[in-house]
Amino acid sequence: MADDNTSRFDRRTFLKTTGAIGASAALGGVTAATPGREPGPKKDEVLVGISAGEGDIEQKVAKYTTGNAEIVHKNEKLRYVAVKVPGNETARENFINAIKKRDGIKYAEKNETLSTQLTPNDPQFGDQYAPQQVESDSAWDVAGTDSSDVTIAVVDTGAQYDHPDLAANYKSNPGYDFADSDSDPYPDDPANEQHATHVSGCAAAVIDNGTGVAGQGNSSLINGRALDESGSGSTADIADAVEWATDQGADIINMSLGGGGYTSTMKNAVSYADSNGVLVICAAGNDGSSSVSYPAAYSECMAISAVDSNENLASFSQYGDVDLAAPGVDVLSTIPTDSYAKFSGTSMATPVTSGVAGLTLSNWSSLTNNELRTHLKDTAKDIGLSSDKQGAGQVNAYNAVTTEPGSGGGGGDSFTETVSGSLSGSSDYDDYSWNWEYSSPSQIKLELSGPSGADFDLYVNEGTTTVASPSNYDYASTSTNSQETITIDNPDTSTALQIDVDSYSGSGSYDLTITEYQ
Numbered sequence: 041m042a043d044d045n046t047s048r049f050d051r052r053t054f055l056k057t058t059g060a061i062g063a064s065a066a067l068g069g070v071t072a073a074t075p076g077r078e079p080g081p082k083k084d085e086v087l088v089g090i091s092a093g094e095g096d097i098e099q100k101v102a103k104y105t106t107g108n109a110e111i112v113h114k115n116e117k118l119r120y121v122a123v124k125v126p127g128n129e130t131a132r133e134n135f136i137n138a139i140k141k142r143d144g145i146k147y148a149e150k151n152e153t154l155s156t157q158l159t160p161n162d163p164q165f166g167d168q169y170a171p172q173q174v175e176s177d178s179a180w181d182v183a184g185t186d187s188s189d190v191t192i193a194v195v196d197t198g199a200q201y202d203h204p205d206l207a208a209n210y211k212s213n214p215g216y217d218f219a220d221s222d223s224d225p226y227p228d229d230p231a232n233e234q235h236a237t238h239v240s241g242c243a244a245a246v247i248d249n250g251t252g253v254a255g256q257g258n259s260s261l262i263n264g265r266a267l268d269e270s271g272s273g274s275t276a277d278i279a280d281a282v283e284w285a286t287d288q289g290a291d292i293i294n295m296s297l298g299g300g301g302y303t304s305t306m307k308n309a310v311s312y313a314d315s316n317g318v319l320v321i322c323a324a325g326n327d328g329s330s331s332v333s334y335p336a337a338y339s340e341c342m343a344i345s346a347v348d349s350n351e352n353l354a355s356f357s358q359y360g361d362v363d364l365a366a367p368g369v370d371v372l373s374t375i376p377t378d379s380y381a382k383f384s385g386t387s388m389a390t391p392v393t394s395g396v397a398g399l400t401l402s403n404w405s406s407l408t409n410n411e412l413r414t415h416l417k418d419t420a421k422d423i424g425l426s427s428d429k430q431g432a433g434q435v436n437a438y439n440a441v442t443t444e445p446g447s448g449g450g451g452g453d454s455f456t457e458t459v460s461g462s463l464s465g466s467s468d469y470d471d472y473s474w475n476w477e478y479s480s481p482s483q484i485k486l487e488l489s490g491p492s493g494a495d496f497d498l499y500v501n502e503g504t505t506t507v508a509s510p511s512n513y514d515y516a517s518t519s520t521n522s523q524e525t526i527t528i529d530n531p532d533t534s535t536a537l538q539i540d541v542d543s544y545s546g547s548g549s550y551d552l553t554i555t556e557y558q
Contacts, residue, residue, distance in 0.1 A: 047457065047459070048455075048457050048474055048475045048476075048477060048554070049457065049459045049472050049473075049474060049475075049554075050472060050473040050474075050475065050536070051459075051470065051471070051472055079219035079220050079268040079273075079277075080219060080267070080268035080270060080272050080273055080274070081153040081272050081273065081274055082122070082124075082151045082153075082274040082276065083150075083151070083153065084124055084125060084126060084132070085112065085113075085122045085123065085124050085125070085150075085151035085274070085276070086122070086123045086125055086132055086135055086136055086139075086148055086149065086150060086151065087120050087121075087122055087123075087147075087148070087149050087150070087151050087275065087276060087303070087304075087305045088101050088120060088121050088122075088123055088139060088145060088147070088148045089118075089119060089120045089145070089146040089147040089148070089304055089305065089308070089520050090119050090120065090121070090144060090145060090146060090520060091119075091144045091145070091146045091495040091520050091544060091545050092119065092492065092493060092494060092495045092520055092521040092522065092545070092546065093144075093493045093494055093495060093545055093546045094144040094545075097114055097116065097119055097120070097121055098111055098114050098121055100144060100145075101121050101123065101139070101145075104138070104139050104142050104145075105123055108125075108126045108127075109123055109124065109125045109126070109135060110123065110124050111123055111124075112124045113276060115276070115279070115280055115283065117283055117287075117312070118279060118280075118283055118305065118308050118309060118312065118520070119146075119520035119521065120276075120279075120305055120308075120520070122151060122276050123135070132150065135148070136148040136149065136150070144545065146304070146495070146518070146520050146544070147304040149303050149304060149305065151274045151275050151276050152274070152275045152299070152300030152301070152303055153272055153273070153274060153275075153299060153300065154267075154272070154273060154274075154275065154278055154297050154298055154299040154300060154335075155267070155271050155272045155273075155297060155298070155299050156196070156197065156235045156267060156271040156272075156296060156297055156385075156387055157296050157297055157298050157323035157324075157325055157326050157333075157385050157386045157387040157390075168253055168254070168371075168372045169349045169367065169371075170242065170256075170366075170367035170371050170372075170388075170392050171254055171255075171256060173349065173351070173367050173434070174256070174366060174367065174392060174396055174434065174435050174436055174437050175436055175437050175438035175439070176254075176256045176257070176395070176396060176399065176437040176438075177254075178437070178438040179396075179399060179437035179438045179440070179441045179442075180247065180257075182438070182441055182442055183399065183402070183403045183441040185247040185248060185257060185258050185399075186257075186258050186402070187244075187257040187258055187259045187398045187399045187401070187402035187403075188209070188258055188259065188260050188402075189260075189402055189405070190257075190259045190260065190291045190292065190398040190399075190401045190402045191211070191259065191260045191261070191262060191288070191289060191290045191291050191292070192243055192244060192259045192260070192261055192262075192290065192291070192292045192293075192294055192391075192394050192395070192397075192398050193215075193261075193262050193263070193264060193281075193285035193288065193290035193292070193293045193294065194215075194236050194239055194240050194243070194261060194262070194263045194264070194294050194391070195264040195266055195278060195281045195282060195285060195293055195294065195295050195297070196235055196236035196239055196263065196264075196265070196266070196267055196294075196295075196296060196297065197227065197233050197234075197235045197236040197265060197267045197268070197269065197271060198217065198219075198225045198226050198227035198228065198233055198236060198263065198265040198269075199214070199215070199225060199226075199227070199236035199237045199239075199240050199261075199263040199265075200226065200227060200230060200237045200374070200375075200376040200377060200378075201214035201215070201225070201226065201240075201261070201263060203237060203240075203241075203374050203376070203377075203378055204251050204252070204378055205241060205245045205246055205249070205251050205252040205253060205374050205380075206237070206240050206241060206244070206245060206246065206261065206374055207246075208246045208249065208258075209244045209245075209246055209255075209258055209259065209260060209261050210240075210260075210261045210262070210263075211260055211261065211262055213262075214261075214262060214263055215262045215263035215264055215265065216264060216265070216281070216284055217265040218264060218265060218266045218273075218277040218278075218280050218281045218284070219265050219266060219267065219268045219273055219277055220265070220268075225263040225264065225265035227269065227376055228268070228269045229269040230376035230377050231376070231377075232269055233268075233269040233271075233376070234375040234376055234381070234383075235267070235271055235296070235387065236263055236265070236267075237373075237374050237375050237376050238373045238374060238375050238381070238383050238387075238388070239294065239296050239373075239387060239388070239390070239391045240261055240263070240373075240374065240391070241253060241255060241373035241374030241375075241380075242255060242256075242371060242373045242388050242391035242392050242395065243255050243256060243257075243259065243261070243294060243391035243392070243394045243395035243398065244256070244257060244258060244259045244260075244261050244395055244398065245373060245374055246258060252374065252380055253372055253373060253374065253380060255395050256392060256394075256395025256396045256398070256399055256437060257395050257396070257398050257399030257402065257437075259292075259395065259398030259399070259402070262285065262288060262290065264281030264282070264284055264285050265281075266278040266280070266281040267297065273297075275300070275303050275305050275306055276305065278295070278297070278306065278309070278335075279305045279306050279308070279309035280309075282295075282306075282309040282310060282312070282313055282320075283309055283312055283313075285313070285318070286312060286313045286316050286318050290313075290318055291317075291318065291319065291398070291401055291409075292318065292319050292320075292321060292394050292397050292398055292401070293313055293318055293319070293320045293321070294321055294390055294391050294394040295320065295321070295322045295323065295335055295336075295341075295390070296322075296323045296385070296386070296387035296388075296390045296391060297322075297323065297335075297387075298322070298323055298325045298333035298334060298335065298336060299333065299334075300334060301334060302334055302337070302338075303334070304518070306334065306335050306338070307338055308519050308520065310335055310338050310340040310341055311338075311340055311517060311519060311524070311525050312519075313340070314340035314409065314525055314527065315487065315523060315525040317408060317409050318409055319342070319397060319409040319412050319413055320335075320338075320340055320341045320342065321341070321342045321344060321390055321393055321394045321397065322335050322336035322338075322341040322342065322343055322344065322390060323336060323343075323344060323385070323386035323387050323389070323390045324336050324343045324344055324345045324346070324357060324358045324359065324360075324362050324386045324389075325357075325358035325386060326356045326357065326358065326385055326386055326387075327356070327358060328355060328356050328357065328358065329358050329360075330358070330359055330360050330428070331358065331360040331361070332345075332358050332359070332360050332361055332362060333358060336362075337361070339515065339526065339527050339528065339529075340525070340527060342363040342364065342393070342413060342416075343361060343362045343363050343431070344362065344363065344364055344365065344366055344386060344389045344390045344393050345357045345358065345359050345362045345364075345365045345366075345368075345386060345389065345429060345430065345431065346365070346366065346367070346368025346369060346384075346385065346386045346388065346389040347365045347366070347367060347368065347369070347389070347423065347425075347430070347434060348367070348368075348369035348370075349367070349369065349370070351423040351424070351425075351434065352425075353365070353425055353429045353430075354368055354369050354384065354386075356384070356385070356386075357386055357389075357429075358386070359428050359429045360428050361428070362428065362429070362430070362431040363413070363416075363417060363431040363432060363529075364393055364416060364417065364420055364430070364431045364432060364433065364434065364435045365389065365423065365425065365429065365430040365431060365433065365434045365435070366389035366390070366392040366393045366396075366434060366435050367388070367389060367392055368384060368385055368386055368387070368388040368389030368390075368392070369384045369388075370382045370383075370384055371383060371384065371388040371389075371392070373388070392435070393416070393435045396416070396435045396436075396437045396440060397412060397416060397435075399437055399440075399441065400412065400415065400416065400437070400440040400441055403440075403441045404441075404444075404445055407445060410483060410485055410527065410555075410557065411445065411454075411557070413483075414482050414483055414557055415440060415443075415445050416432075416435055416440060417431065417432035417433075417482075418432070418443075418482070419436055419439035419440045419443045420432040420433030420434055420435055420436055420439070421433045421434045421435075421436040421439065453478075453557075453558035454555055454556060454557045454558065455477040455478070455555070455556045455558075456553060456554070456555040456556075457553070457554055458551050458552065458553040458554075459472065459551070459552050460549065460550065460551050460552075461541065461549070461550055461552070462547070462548060462549040462550065463490075463494075463496065463541070463542075463543040463547055463548070463550070464543075464547050465543060465545075465546070465547050466543050466544060466545050466546075467543075468543050468547070469509075469540055469541060469542040469543060470540075470541045471507050471508070471538070471539065471540050471541075472538075472539040472540075472541075472552070473536040473537065473538060473539070474536055474537035474539060474554055475536050476533045476536070476537070476556070477556045478533075478556055478558050479533060480530075480533065481530075481531060481533070481556045481557055481558060482529070482530060482557050482558065483527065483528065483529050483530070483531070483556075483557040484527075484528050484531050484537070484554065484555070484556050484557070485525065485526070485527045485528075485554070485555045485557075486498060486500065486517075486524075486525065486526045486527075486539065486552065486553070486554050487524070487525050487552070487553045487554075487555075488517070488522065488523065488524040488525075488541060488550060488551075488552050488553075489522070489523060489550060489551045489553075490521075490522025490523070490548060490549070490550035490551075491522055491546065491547075491548030491549065491550070492521065492522070493546055493548070494521075494522050494543065494545060494546025494547060494548050495519075495520060495521060495522060495543070495544040495545045495546055496522040496524065496541060496542065496543055496544065496546075496550055497510065497516065497517065497518040497519075497524060497541075497542045497543075497544050498516065498517045498518075498524040498525075498526055498539070498540070498541060498542075498552075499513035499515070499516050499539070499540040499542060500513060500514060500515040500516070500526055500528070500537060500538065500539055500540075501513055501514050501515075501537070501538040502514055502515075502528065502531050502532045502535075502537055502538075503532035503534050503535055504535055504538065505535055505536075505538070506538065507538055507540065508538045508539060508540040509540050509542070510540075510542055513540070515528060518544070522546075522548075522550065539552070
């Protein structure tokens, strides 16, 4: 451990840059969509992010919205609006290119479509294997089954929250429907809208109630219905649901969905959740490729691959930069109405992991979201797959509840330091080098907290002496305000970490806090 009087920060006072680029998110409240806005995919919409300090976000964008284009939705907390732009793709591209040139517009992007990560086969009944394979049943003997003090938010289709094997674990206020903009997340078409009910059961079907199947623990559940009965939904609805779940006090957010690429709006949403202490767990994807899909690919999220009952990688499972593996082939769980079926997909592996995470957090309640993430990885079981297929291993409930954090699991030694500074305007920035406390830290987390009326961004380079900047970075957090977070697992410590705090707009003081986890 370093001497308390020795700072790990070295301020750099050269190579000043003035440019800034952007794309991410922060603080406010979800505003209901314009009446008549259709649920599901919204391919004719553009999402526009507005920098902090620009006043009313709707009025700001309305000044640049002409012709038949109209603002149909806004989210004050994440500081974006959705603009419906009639016509073809060229019309939308022209709108994006034009509005991005306006002062105060942080980004403009298409409202991408995301879908469930489910590969269904013919539904059939049979014995479960997932709880046994991840040793949840053994964990119950040690830690019990009650993890109701932990809340898992299922951001997905609508869930049958009154299913006899789910009702006792769903909260009295079960959720919100972002697809239809109402307060009831119940499936619109229960015969075909089965995904979230199945996901809910994988995580937290009621244990030991003499009914049906068992989840991984009895965590409390809420459902943000962001996908419609077709299993598809827009970036905006999903981002709003993630923000809502965070504000509802969720400890874990399960997203068994994916599609499209990087979007600033979704990046902002998962950053908001992560910075507010939520562990976000996402499906790696089902196209069998060697890279994980978004949102799993965001650094704030845990990416989960799927294995079968023989602990082999599922043929459909995407792999690459995954954190953990879990059972995802022929997983038996709840479906509407009051029934059960076997489904396959990284959609199933993800809530198995979320359920184990809930059971673990209930047992080790002092863990932060980052410590929980590390603990799950450090206590995973090596099932003989390469790291790009299993990550740290298959999630293991027994190891997670019986291994005390700090004795080989997460939540052990950490080192934290904060440096303060100030920026005078959009042409100002501060550069730092971070000198490592540990030779091989499992994770490093950078958190920037700046003034509410300004828009500061954070850029990082690792494994190089090249100064980070808006035009040269390995990691970036560029929300529409000054609350930024970057998390790096297993960072490269061969050189000092290069850090740039950059003012996109506005001025004021900030705190930059860095935490290394052993």
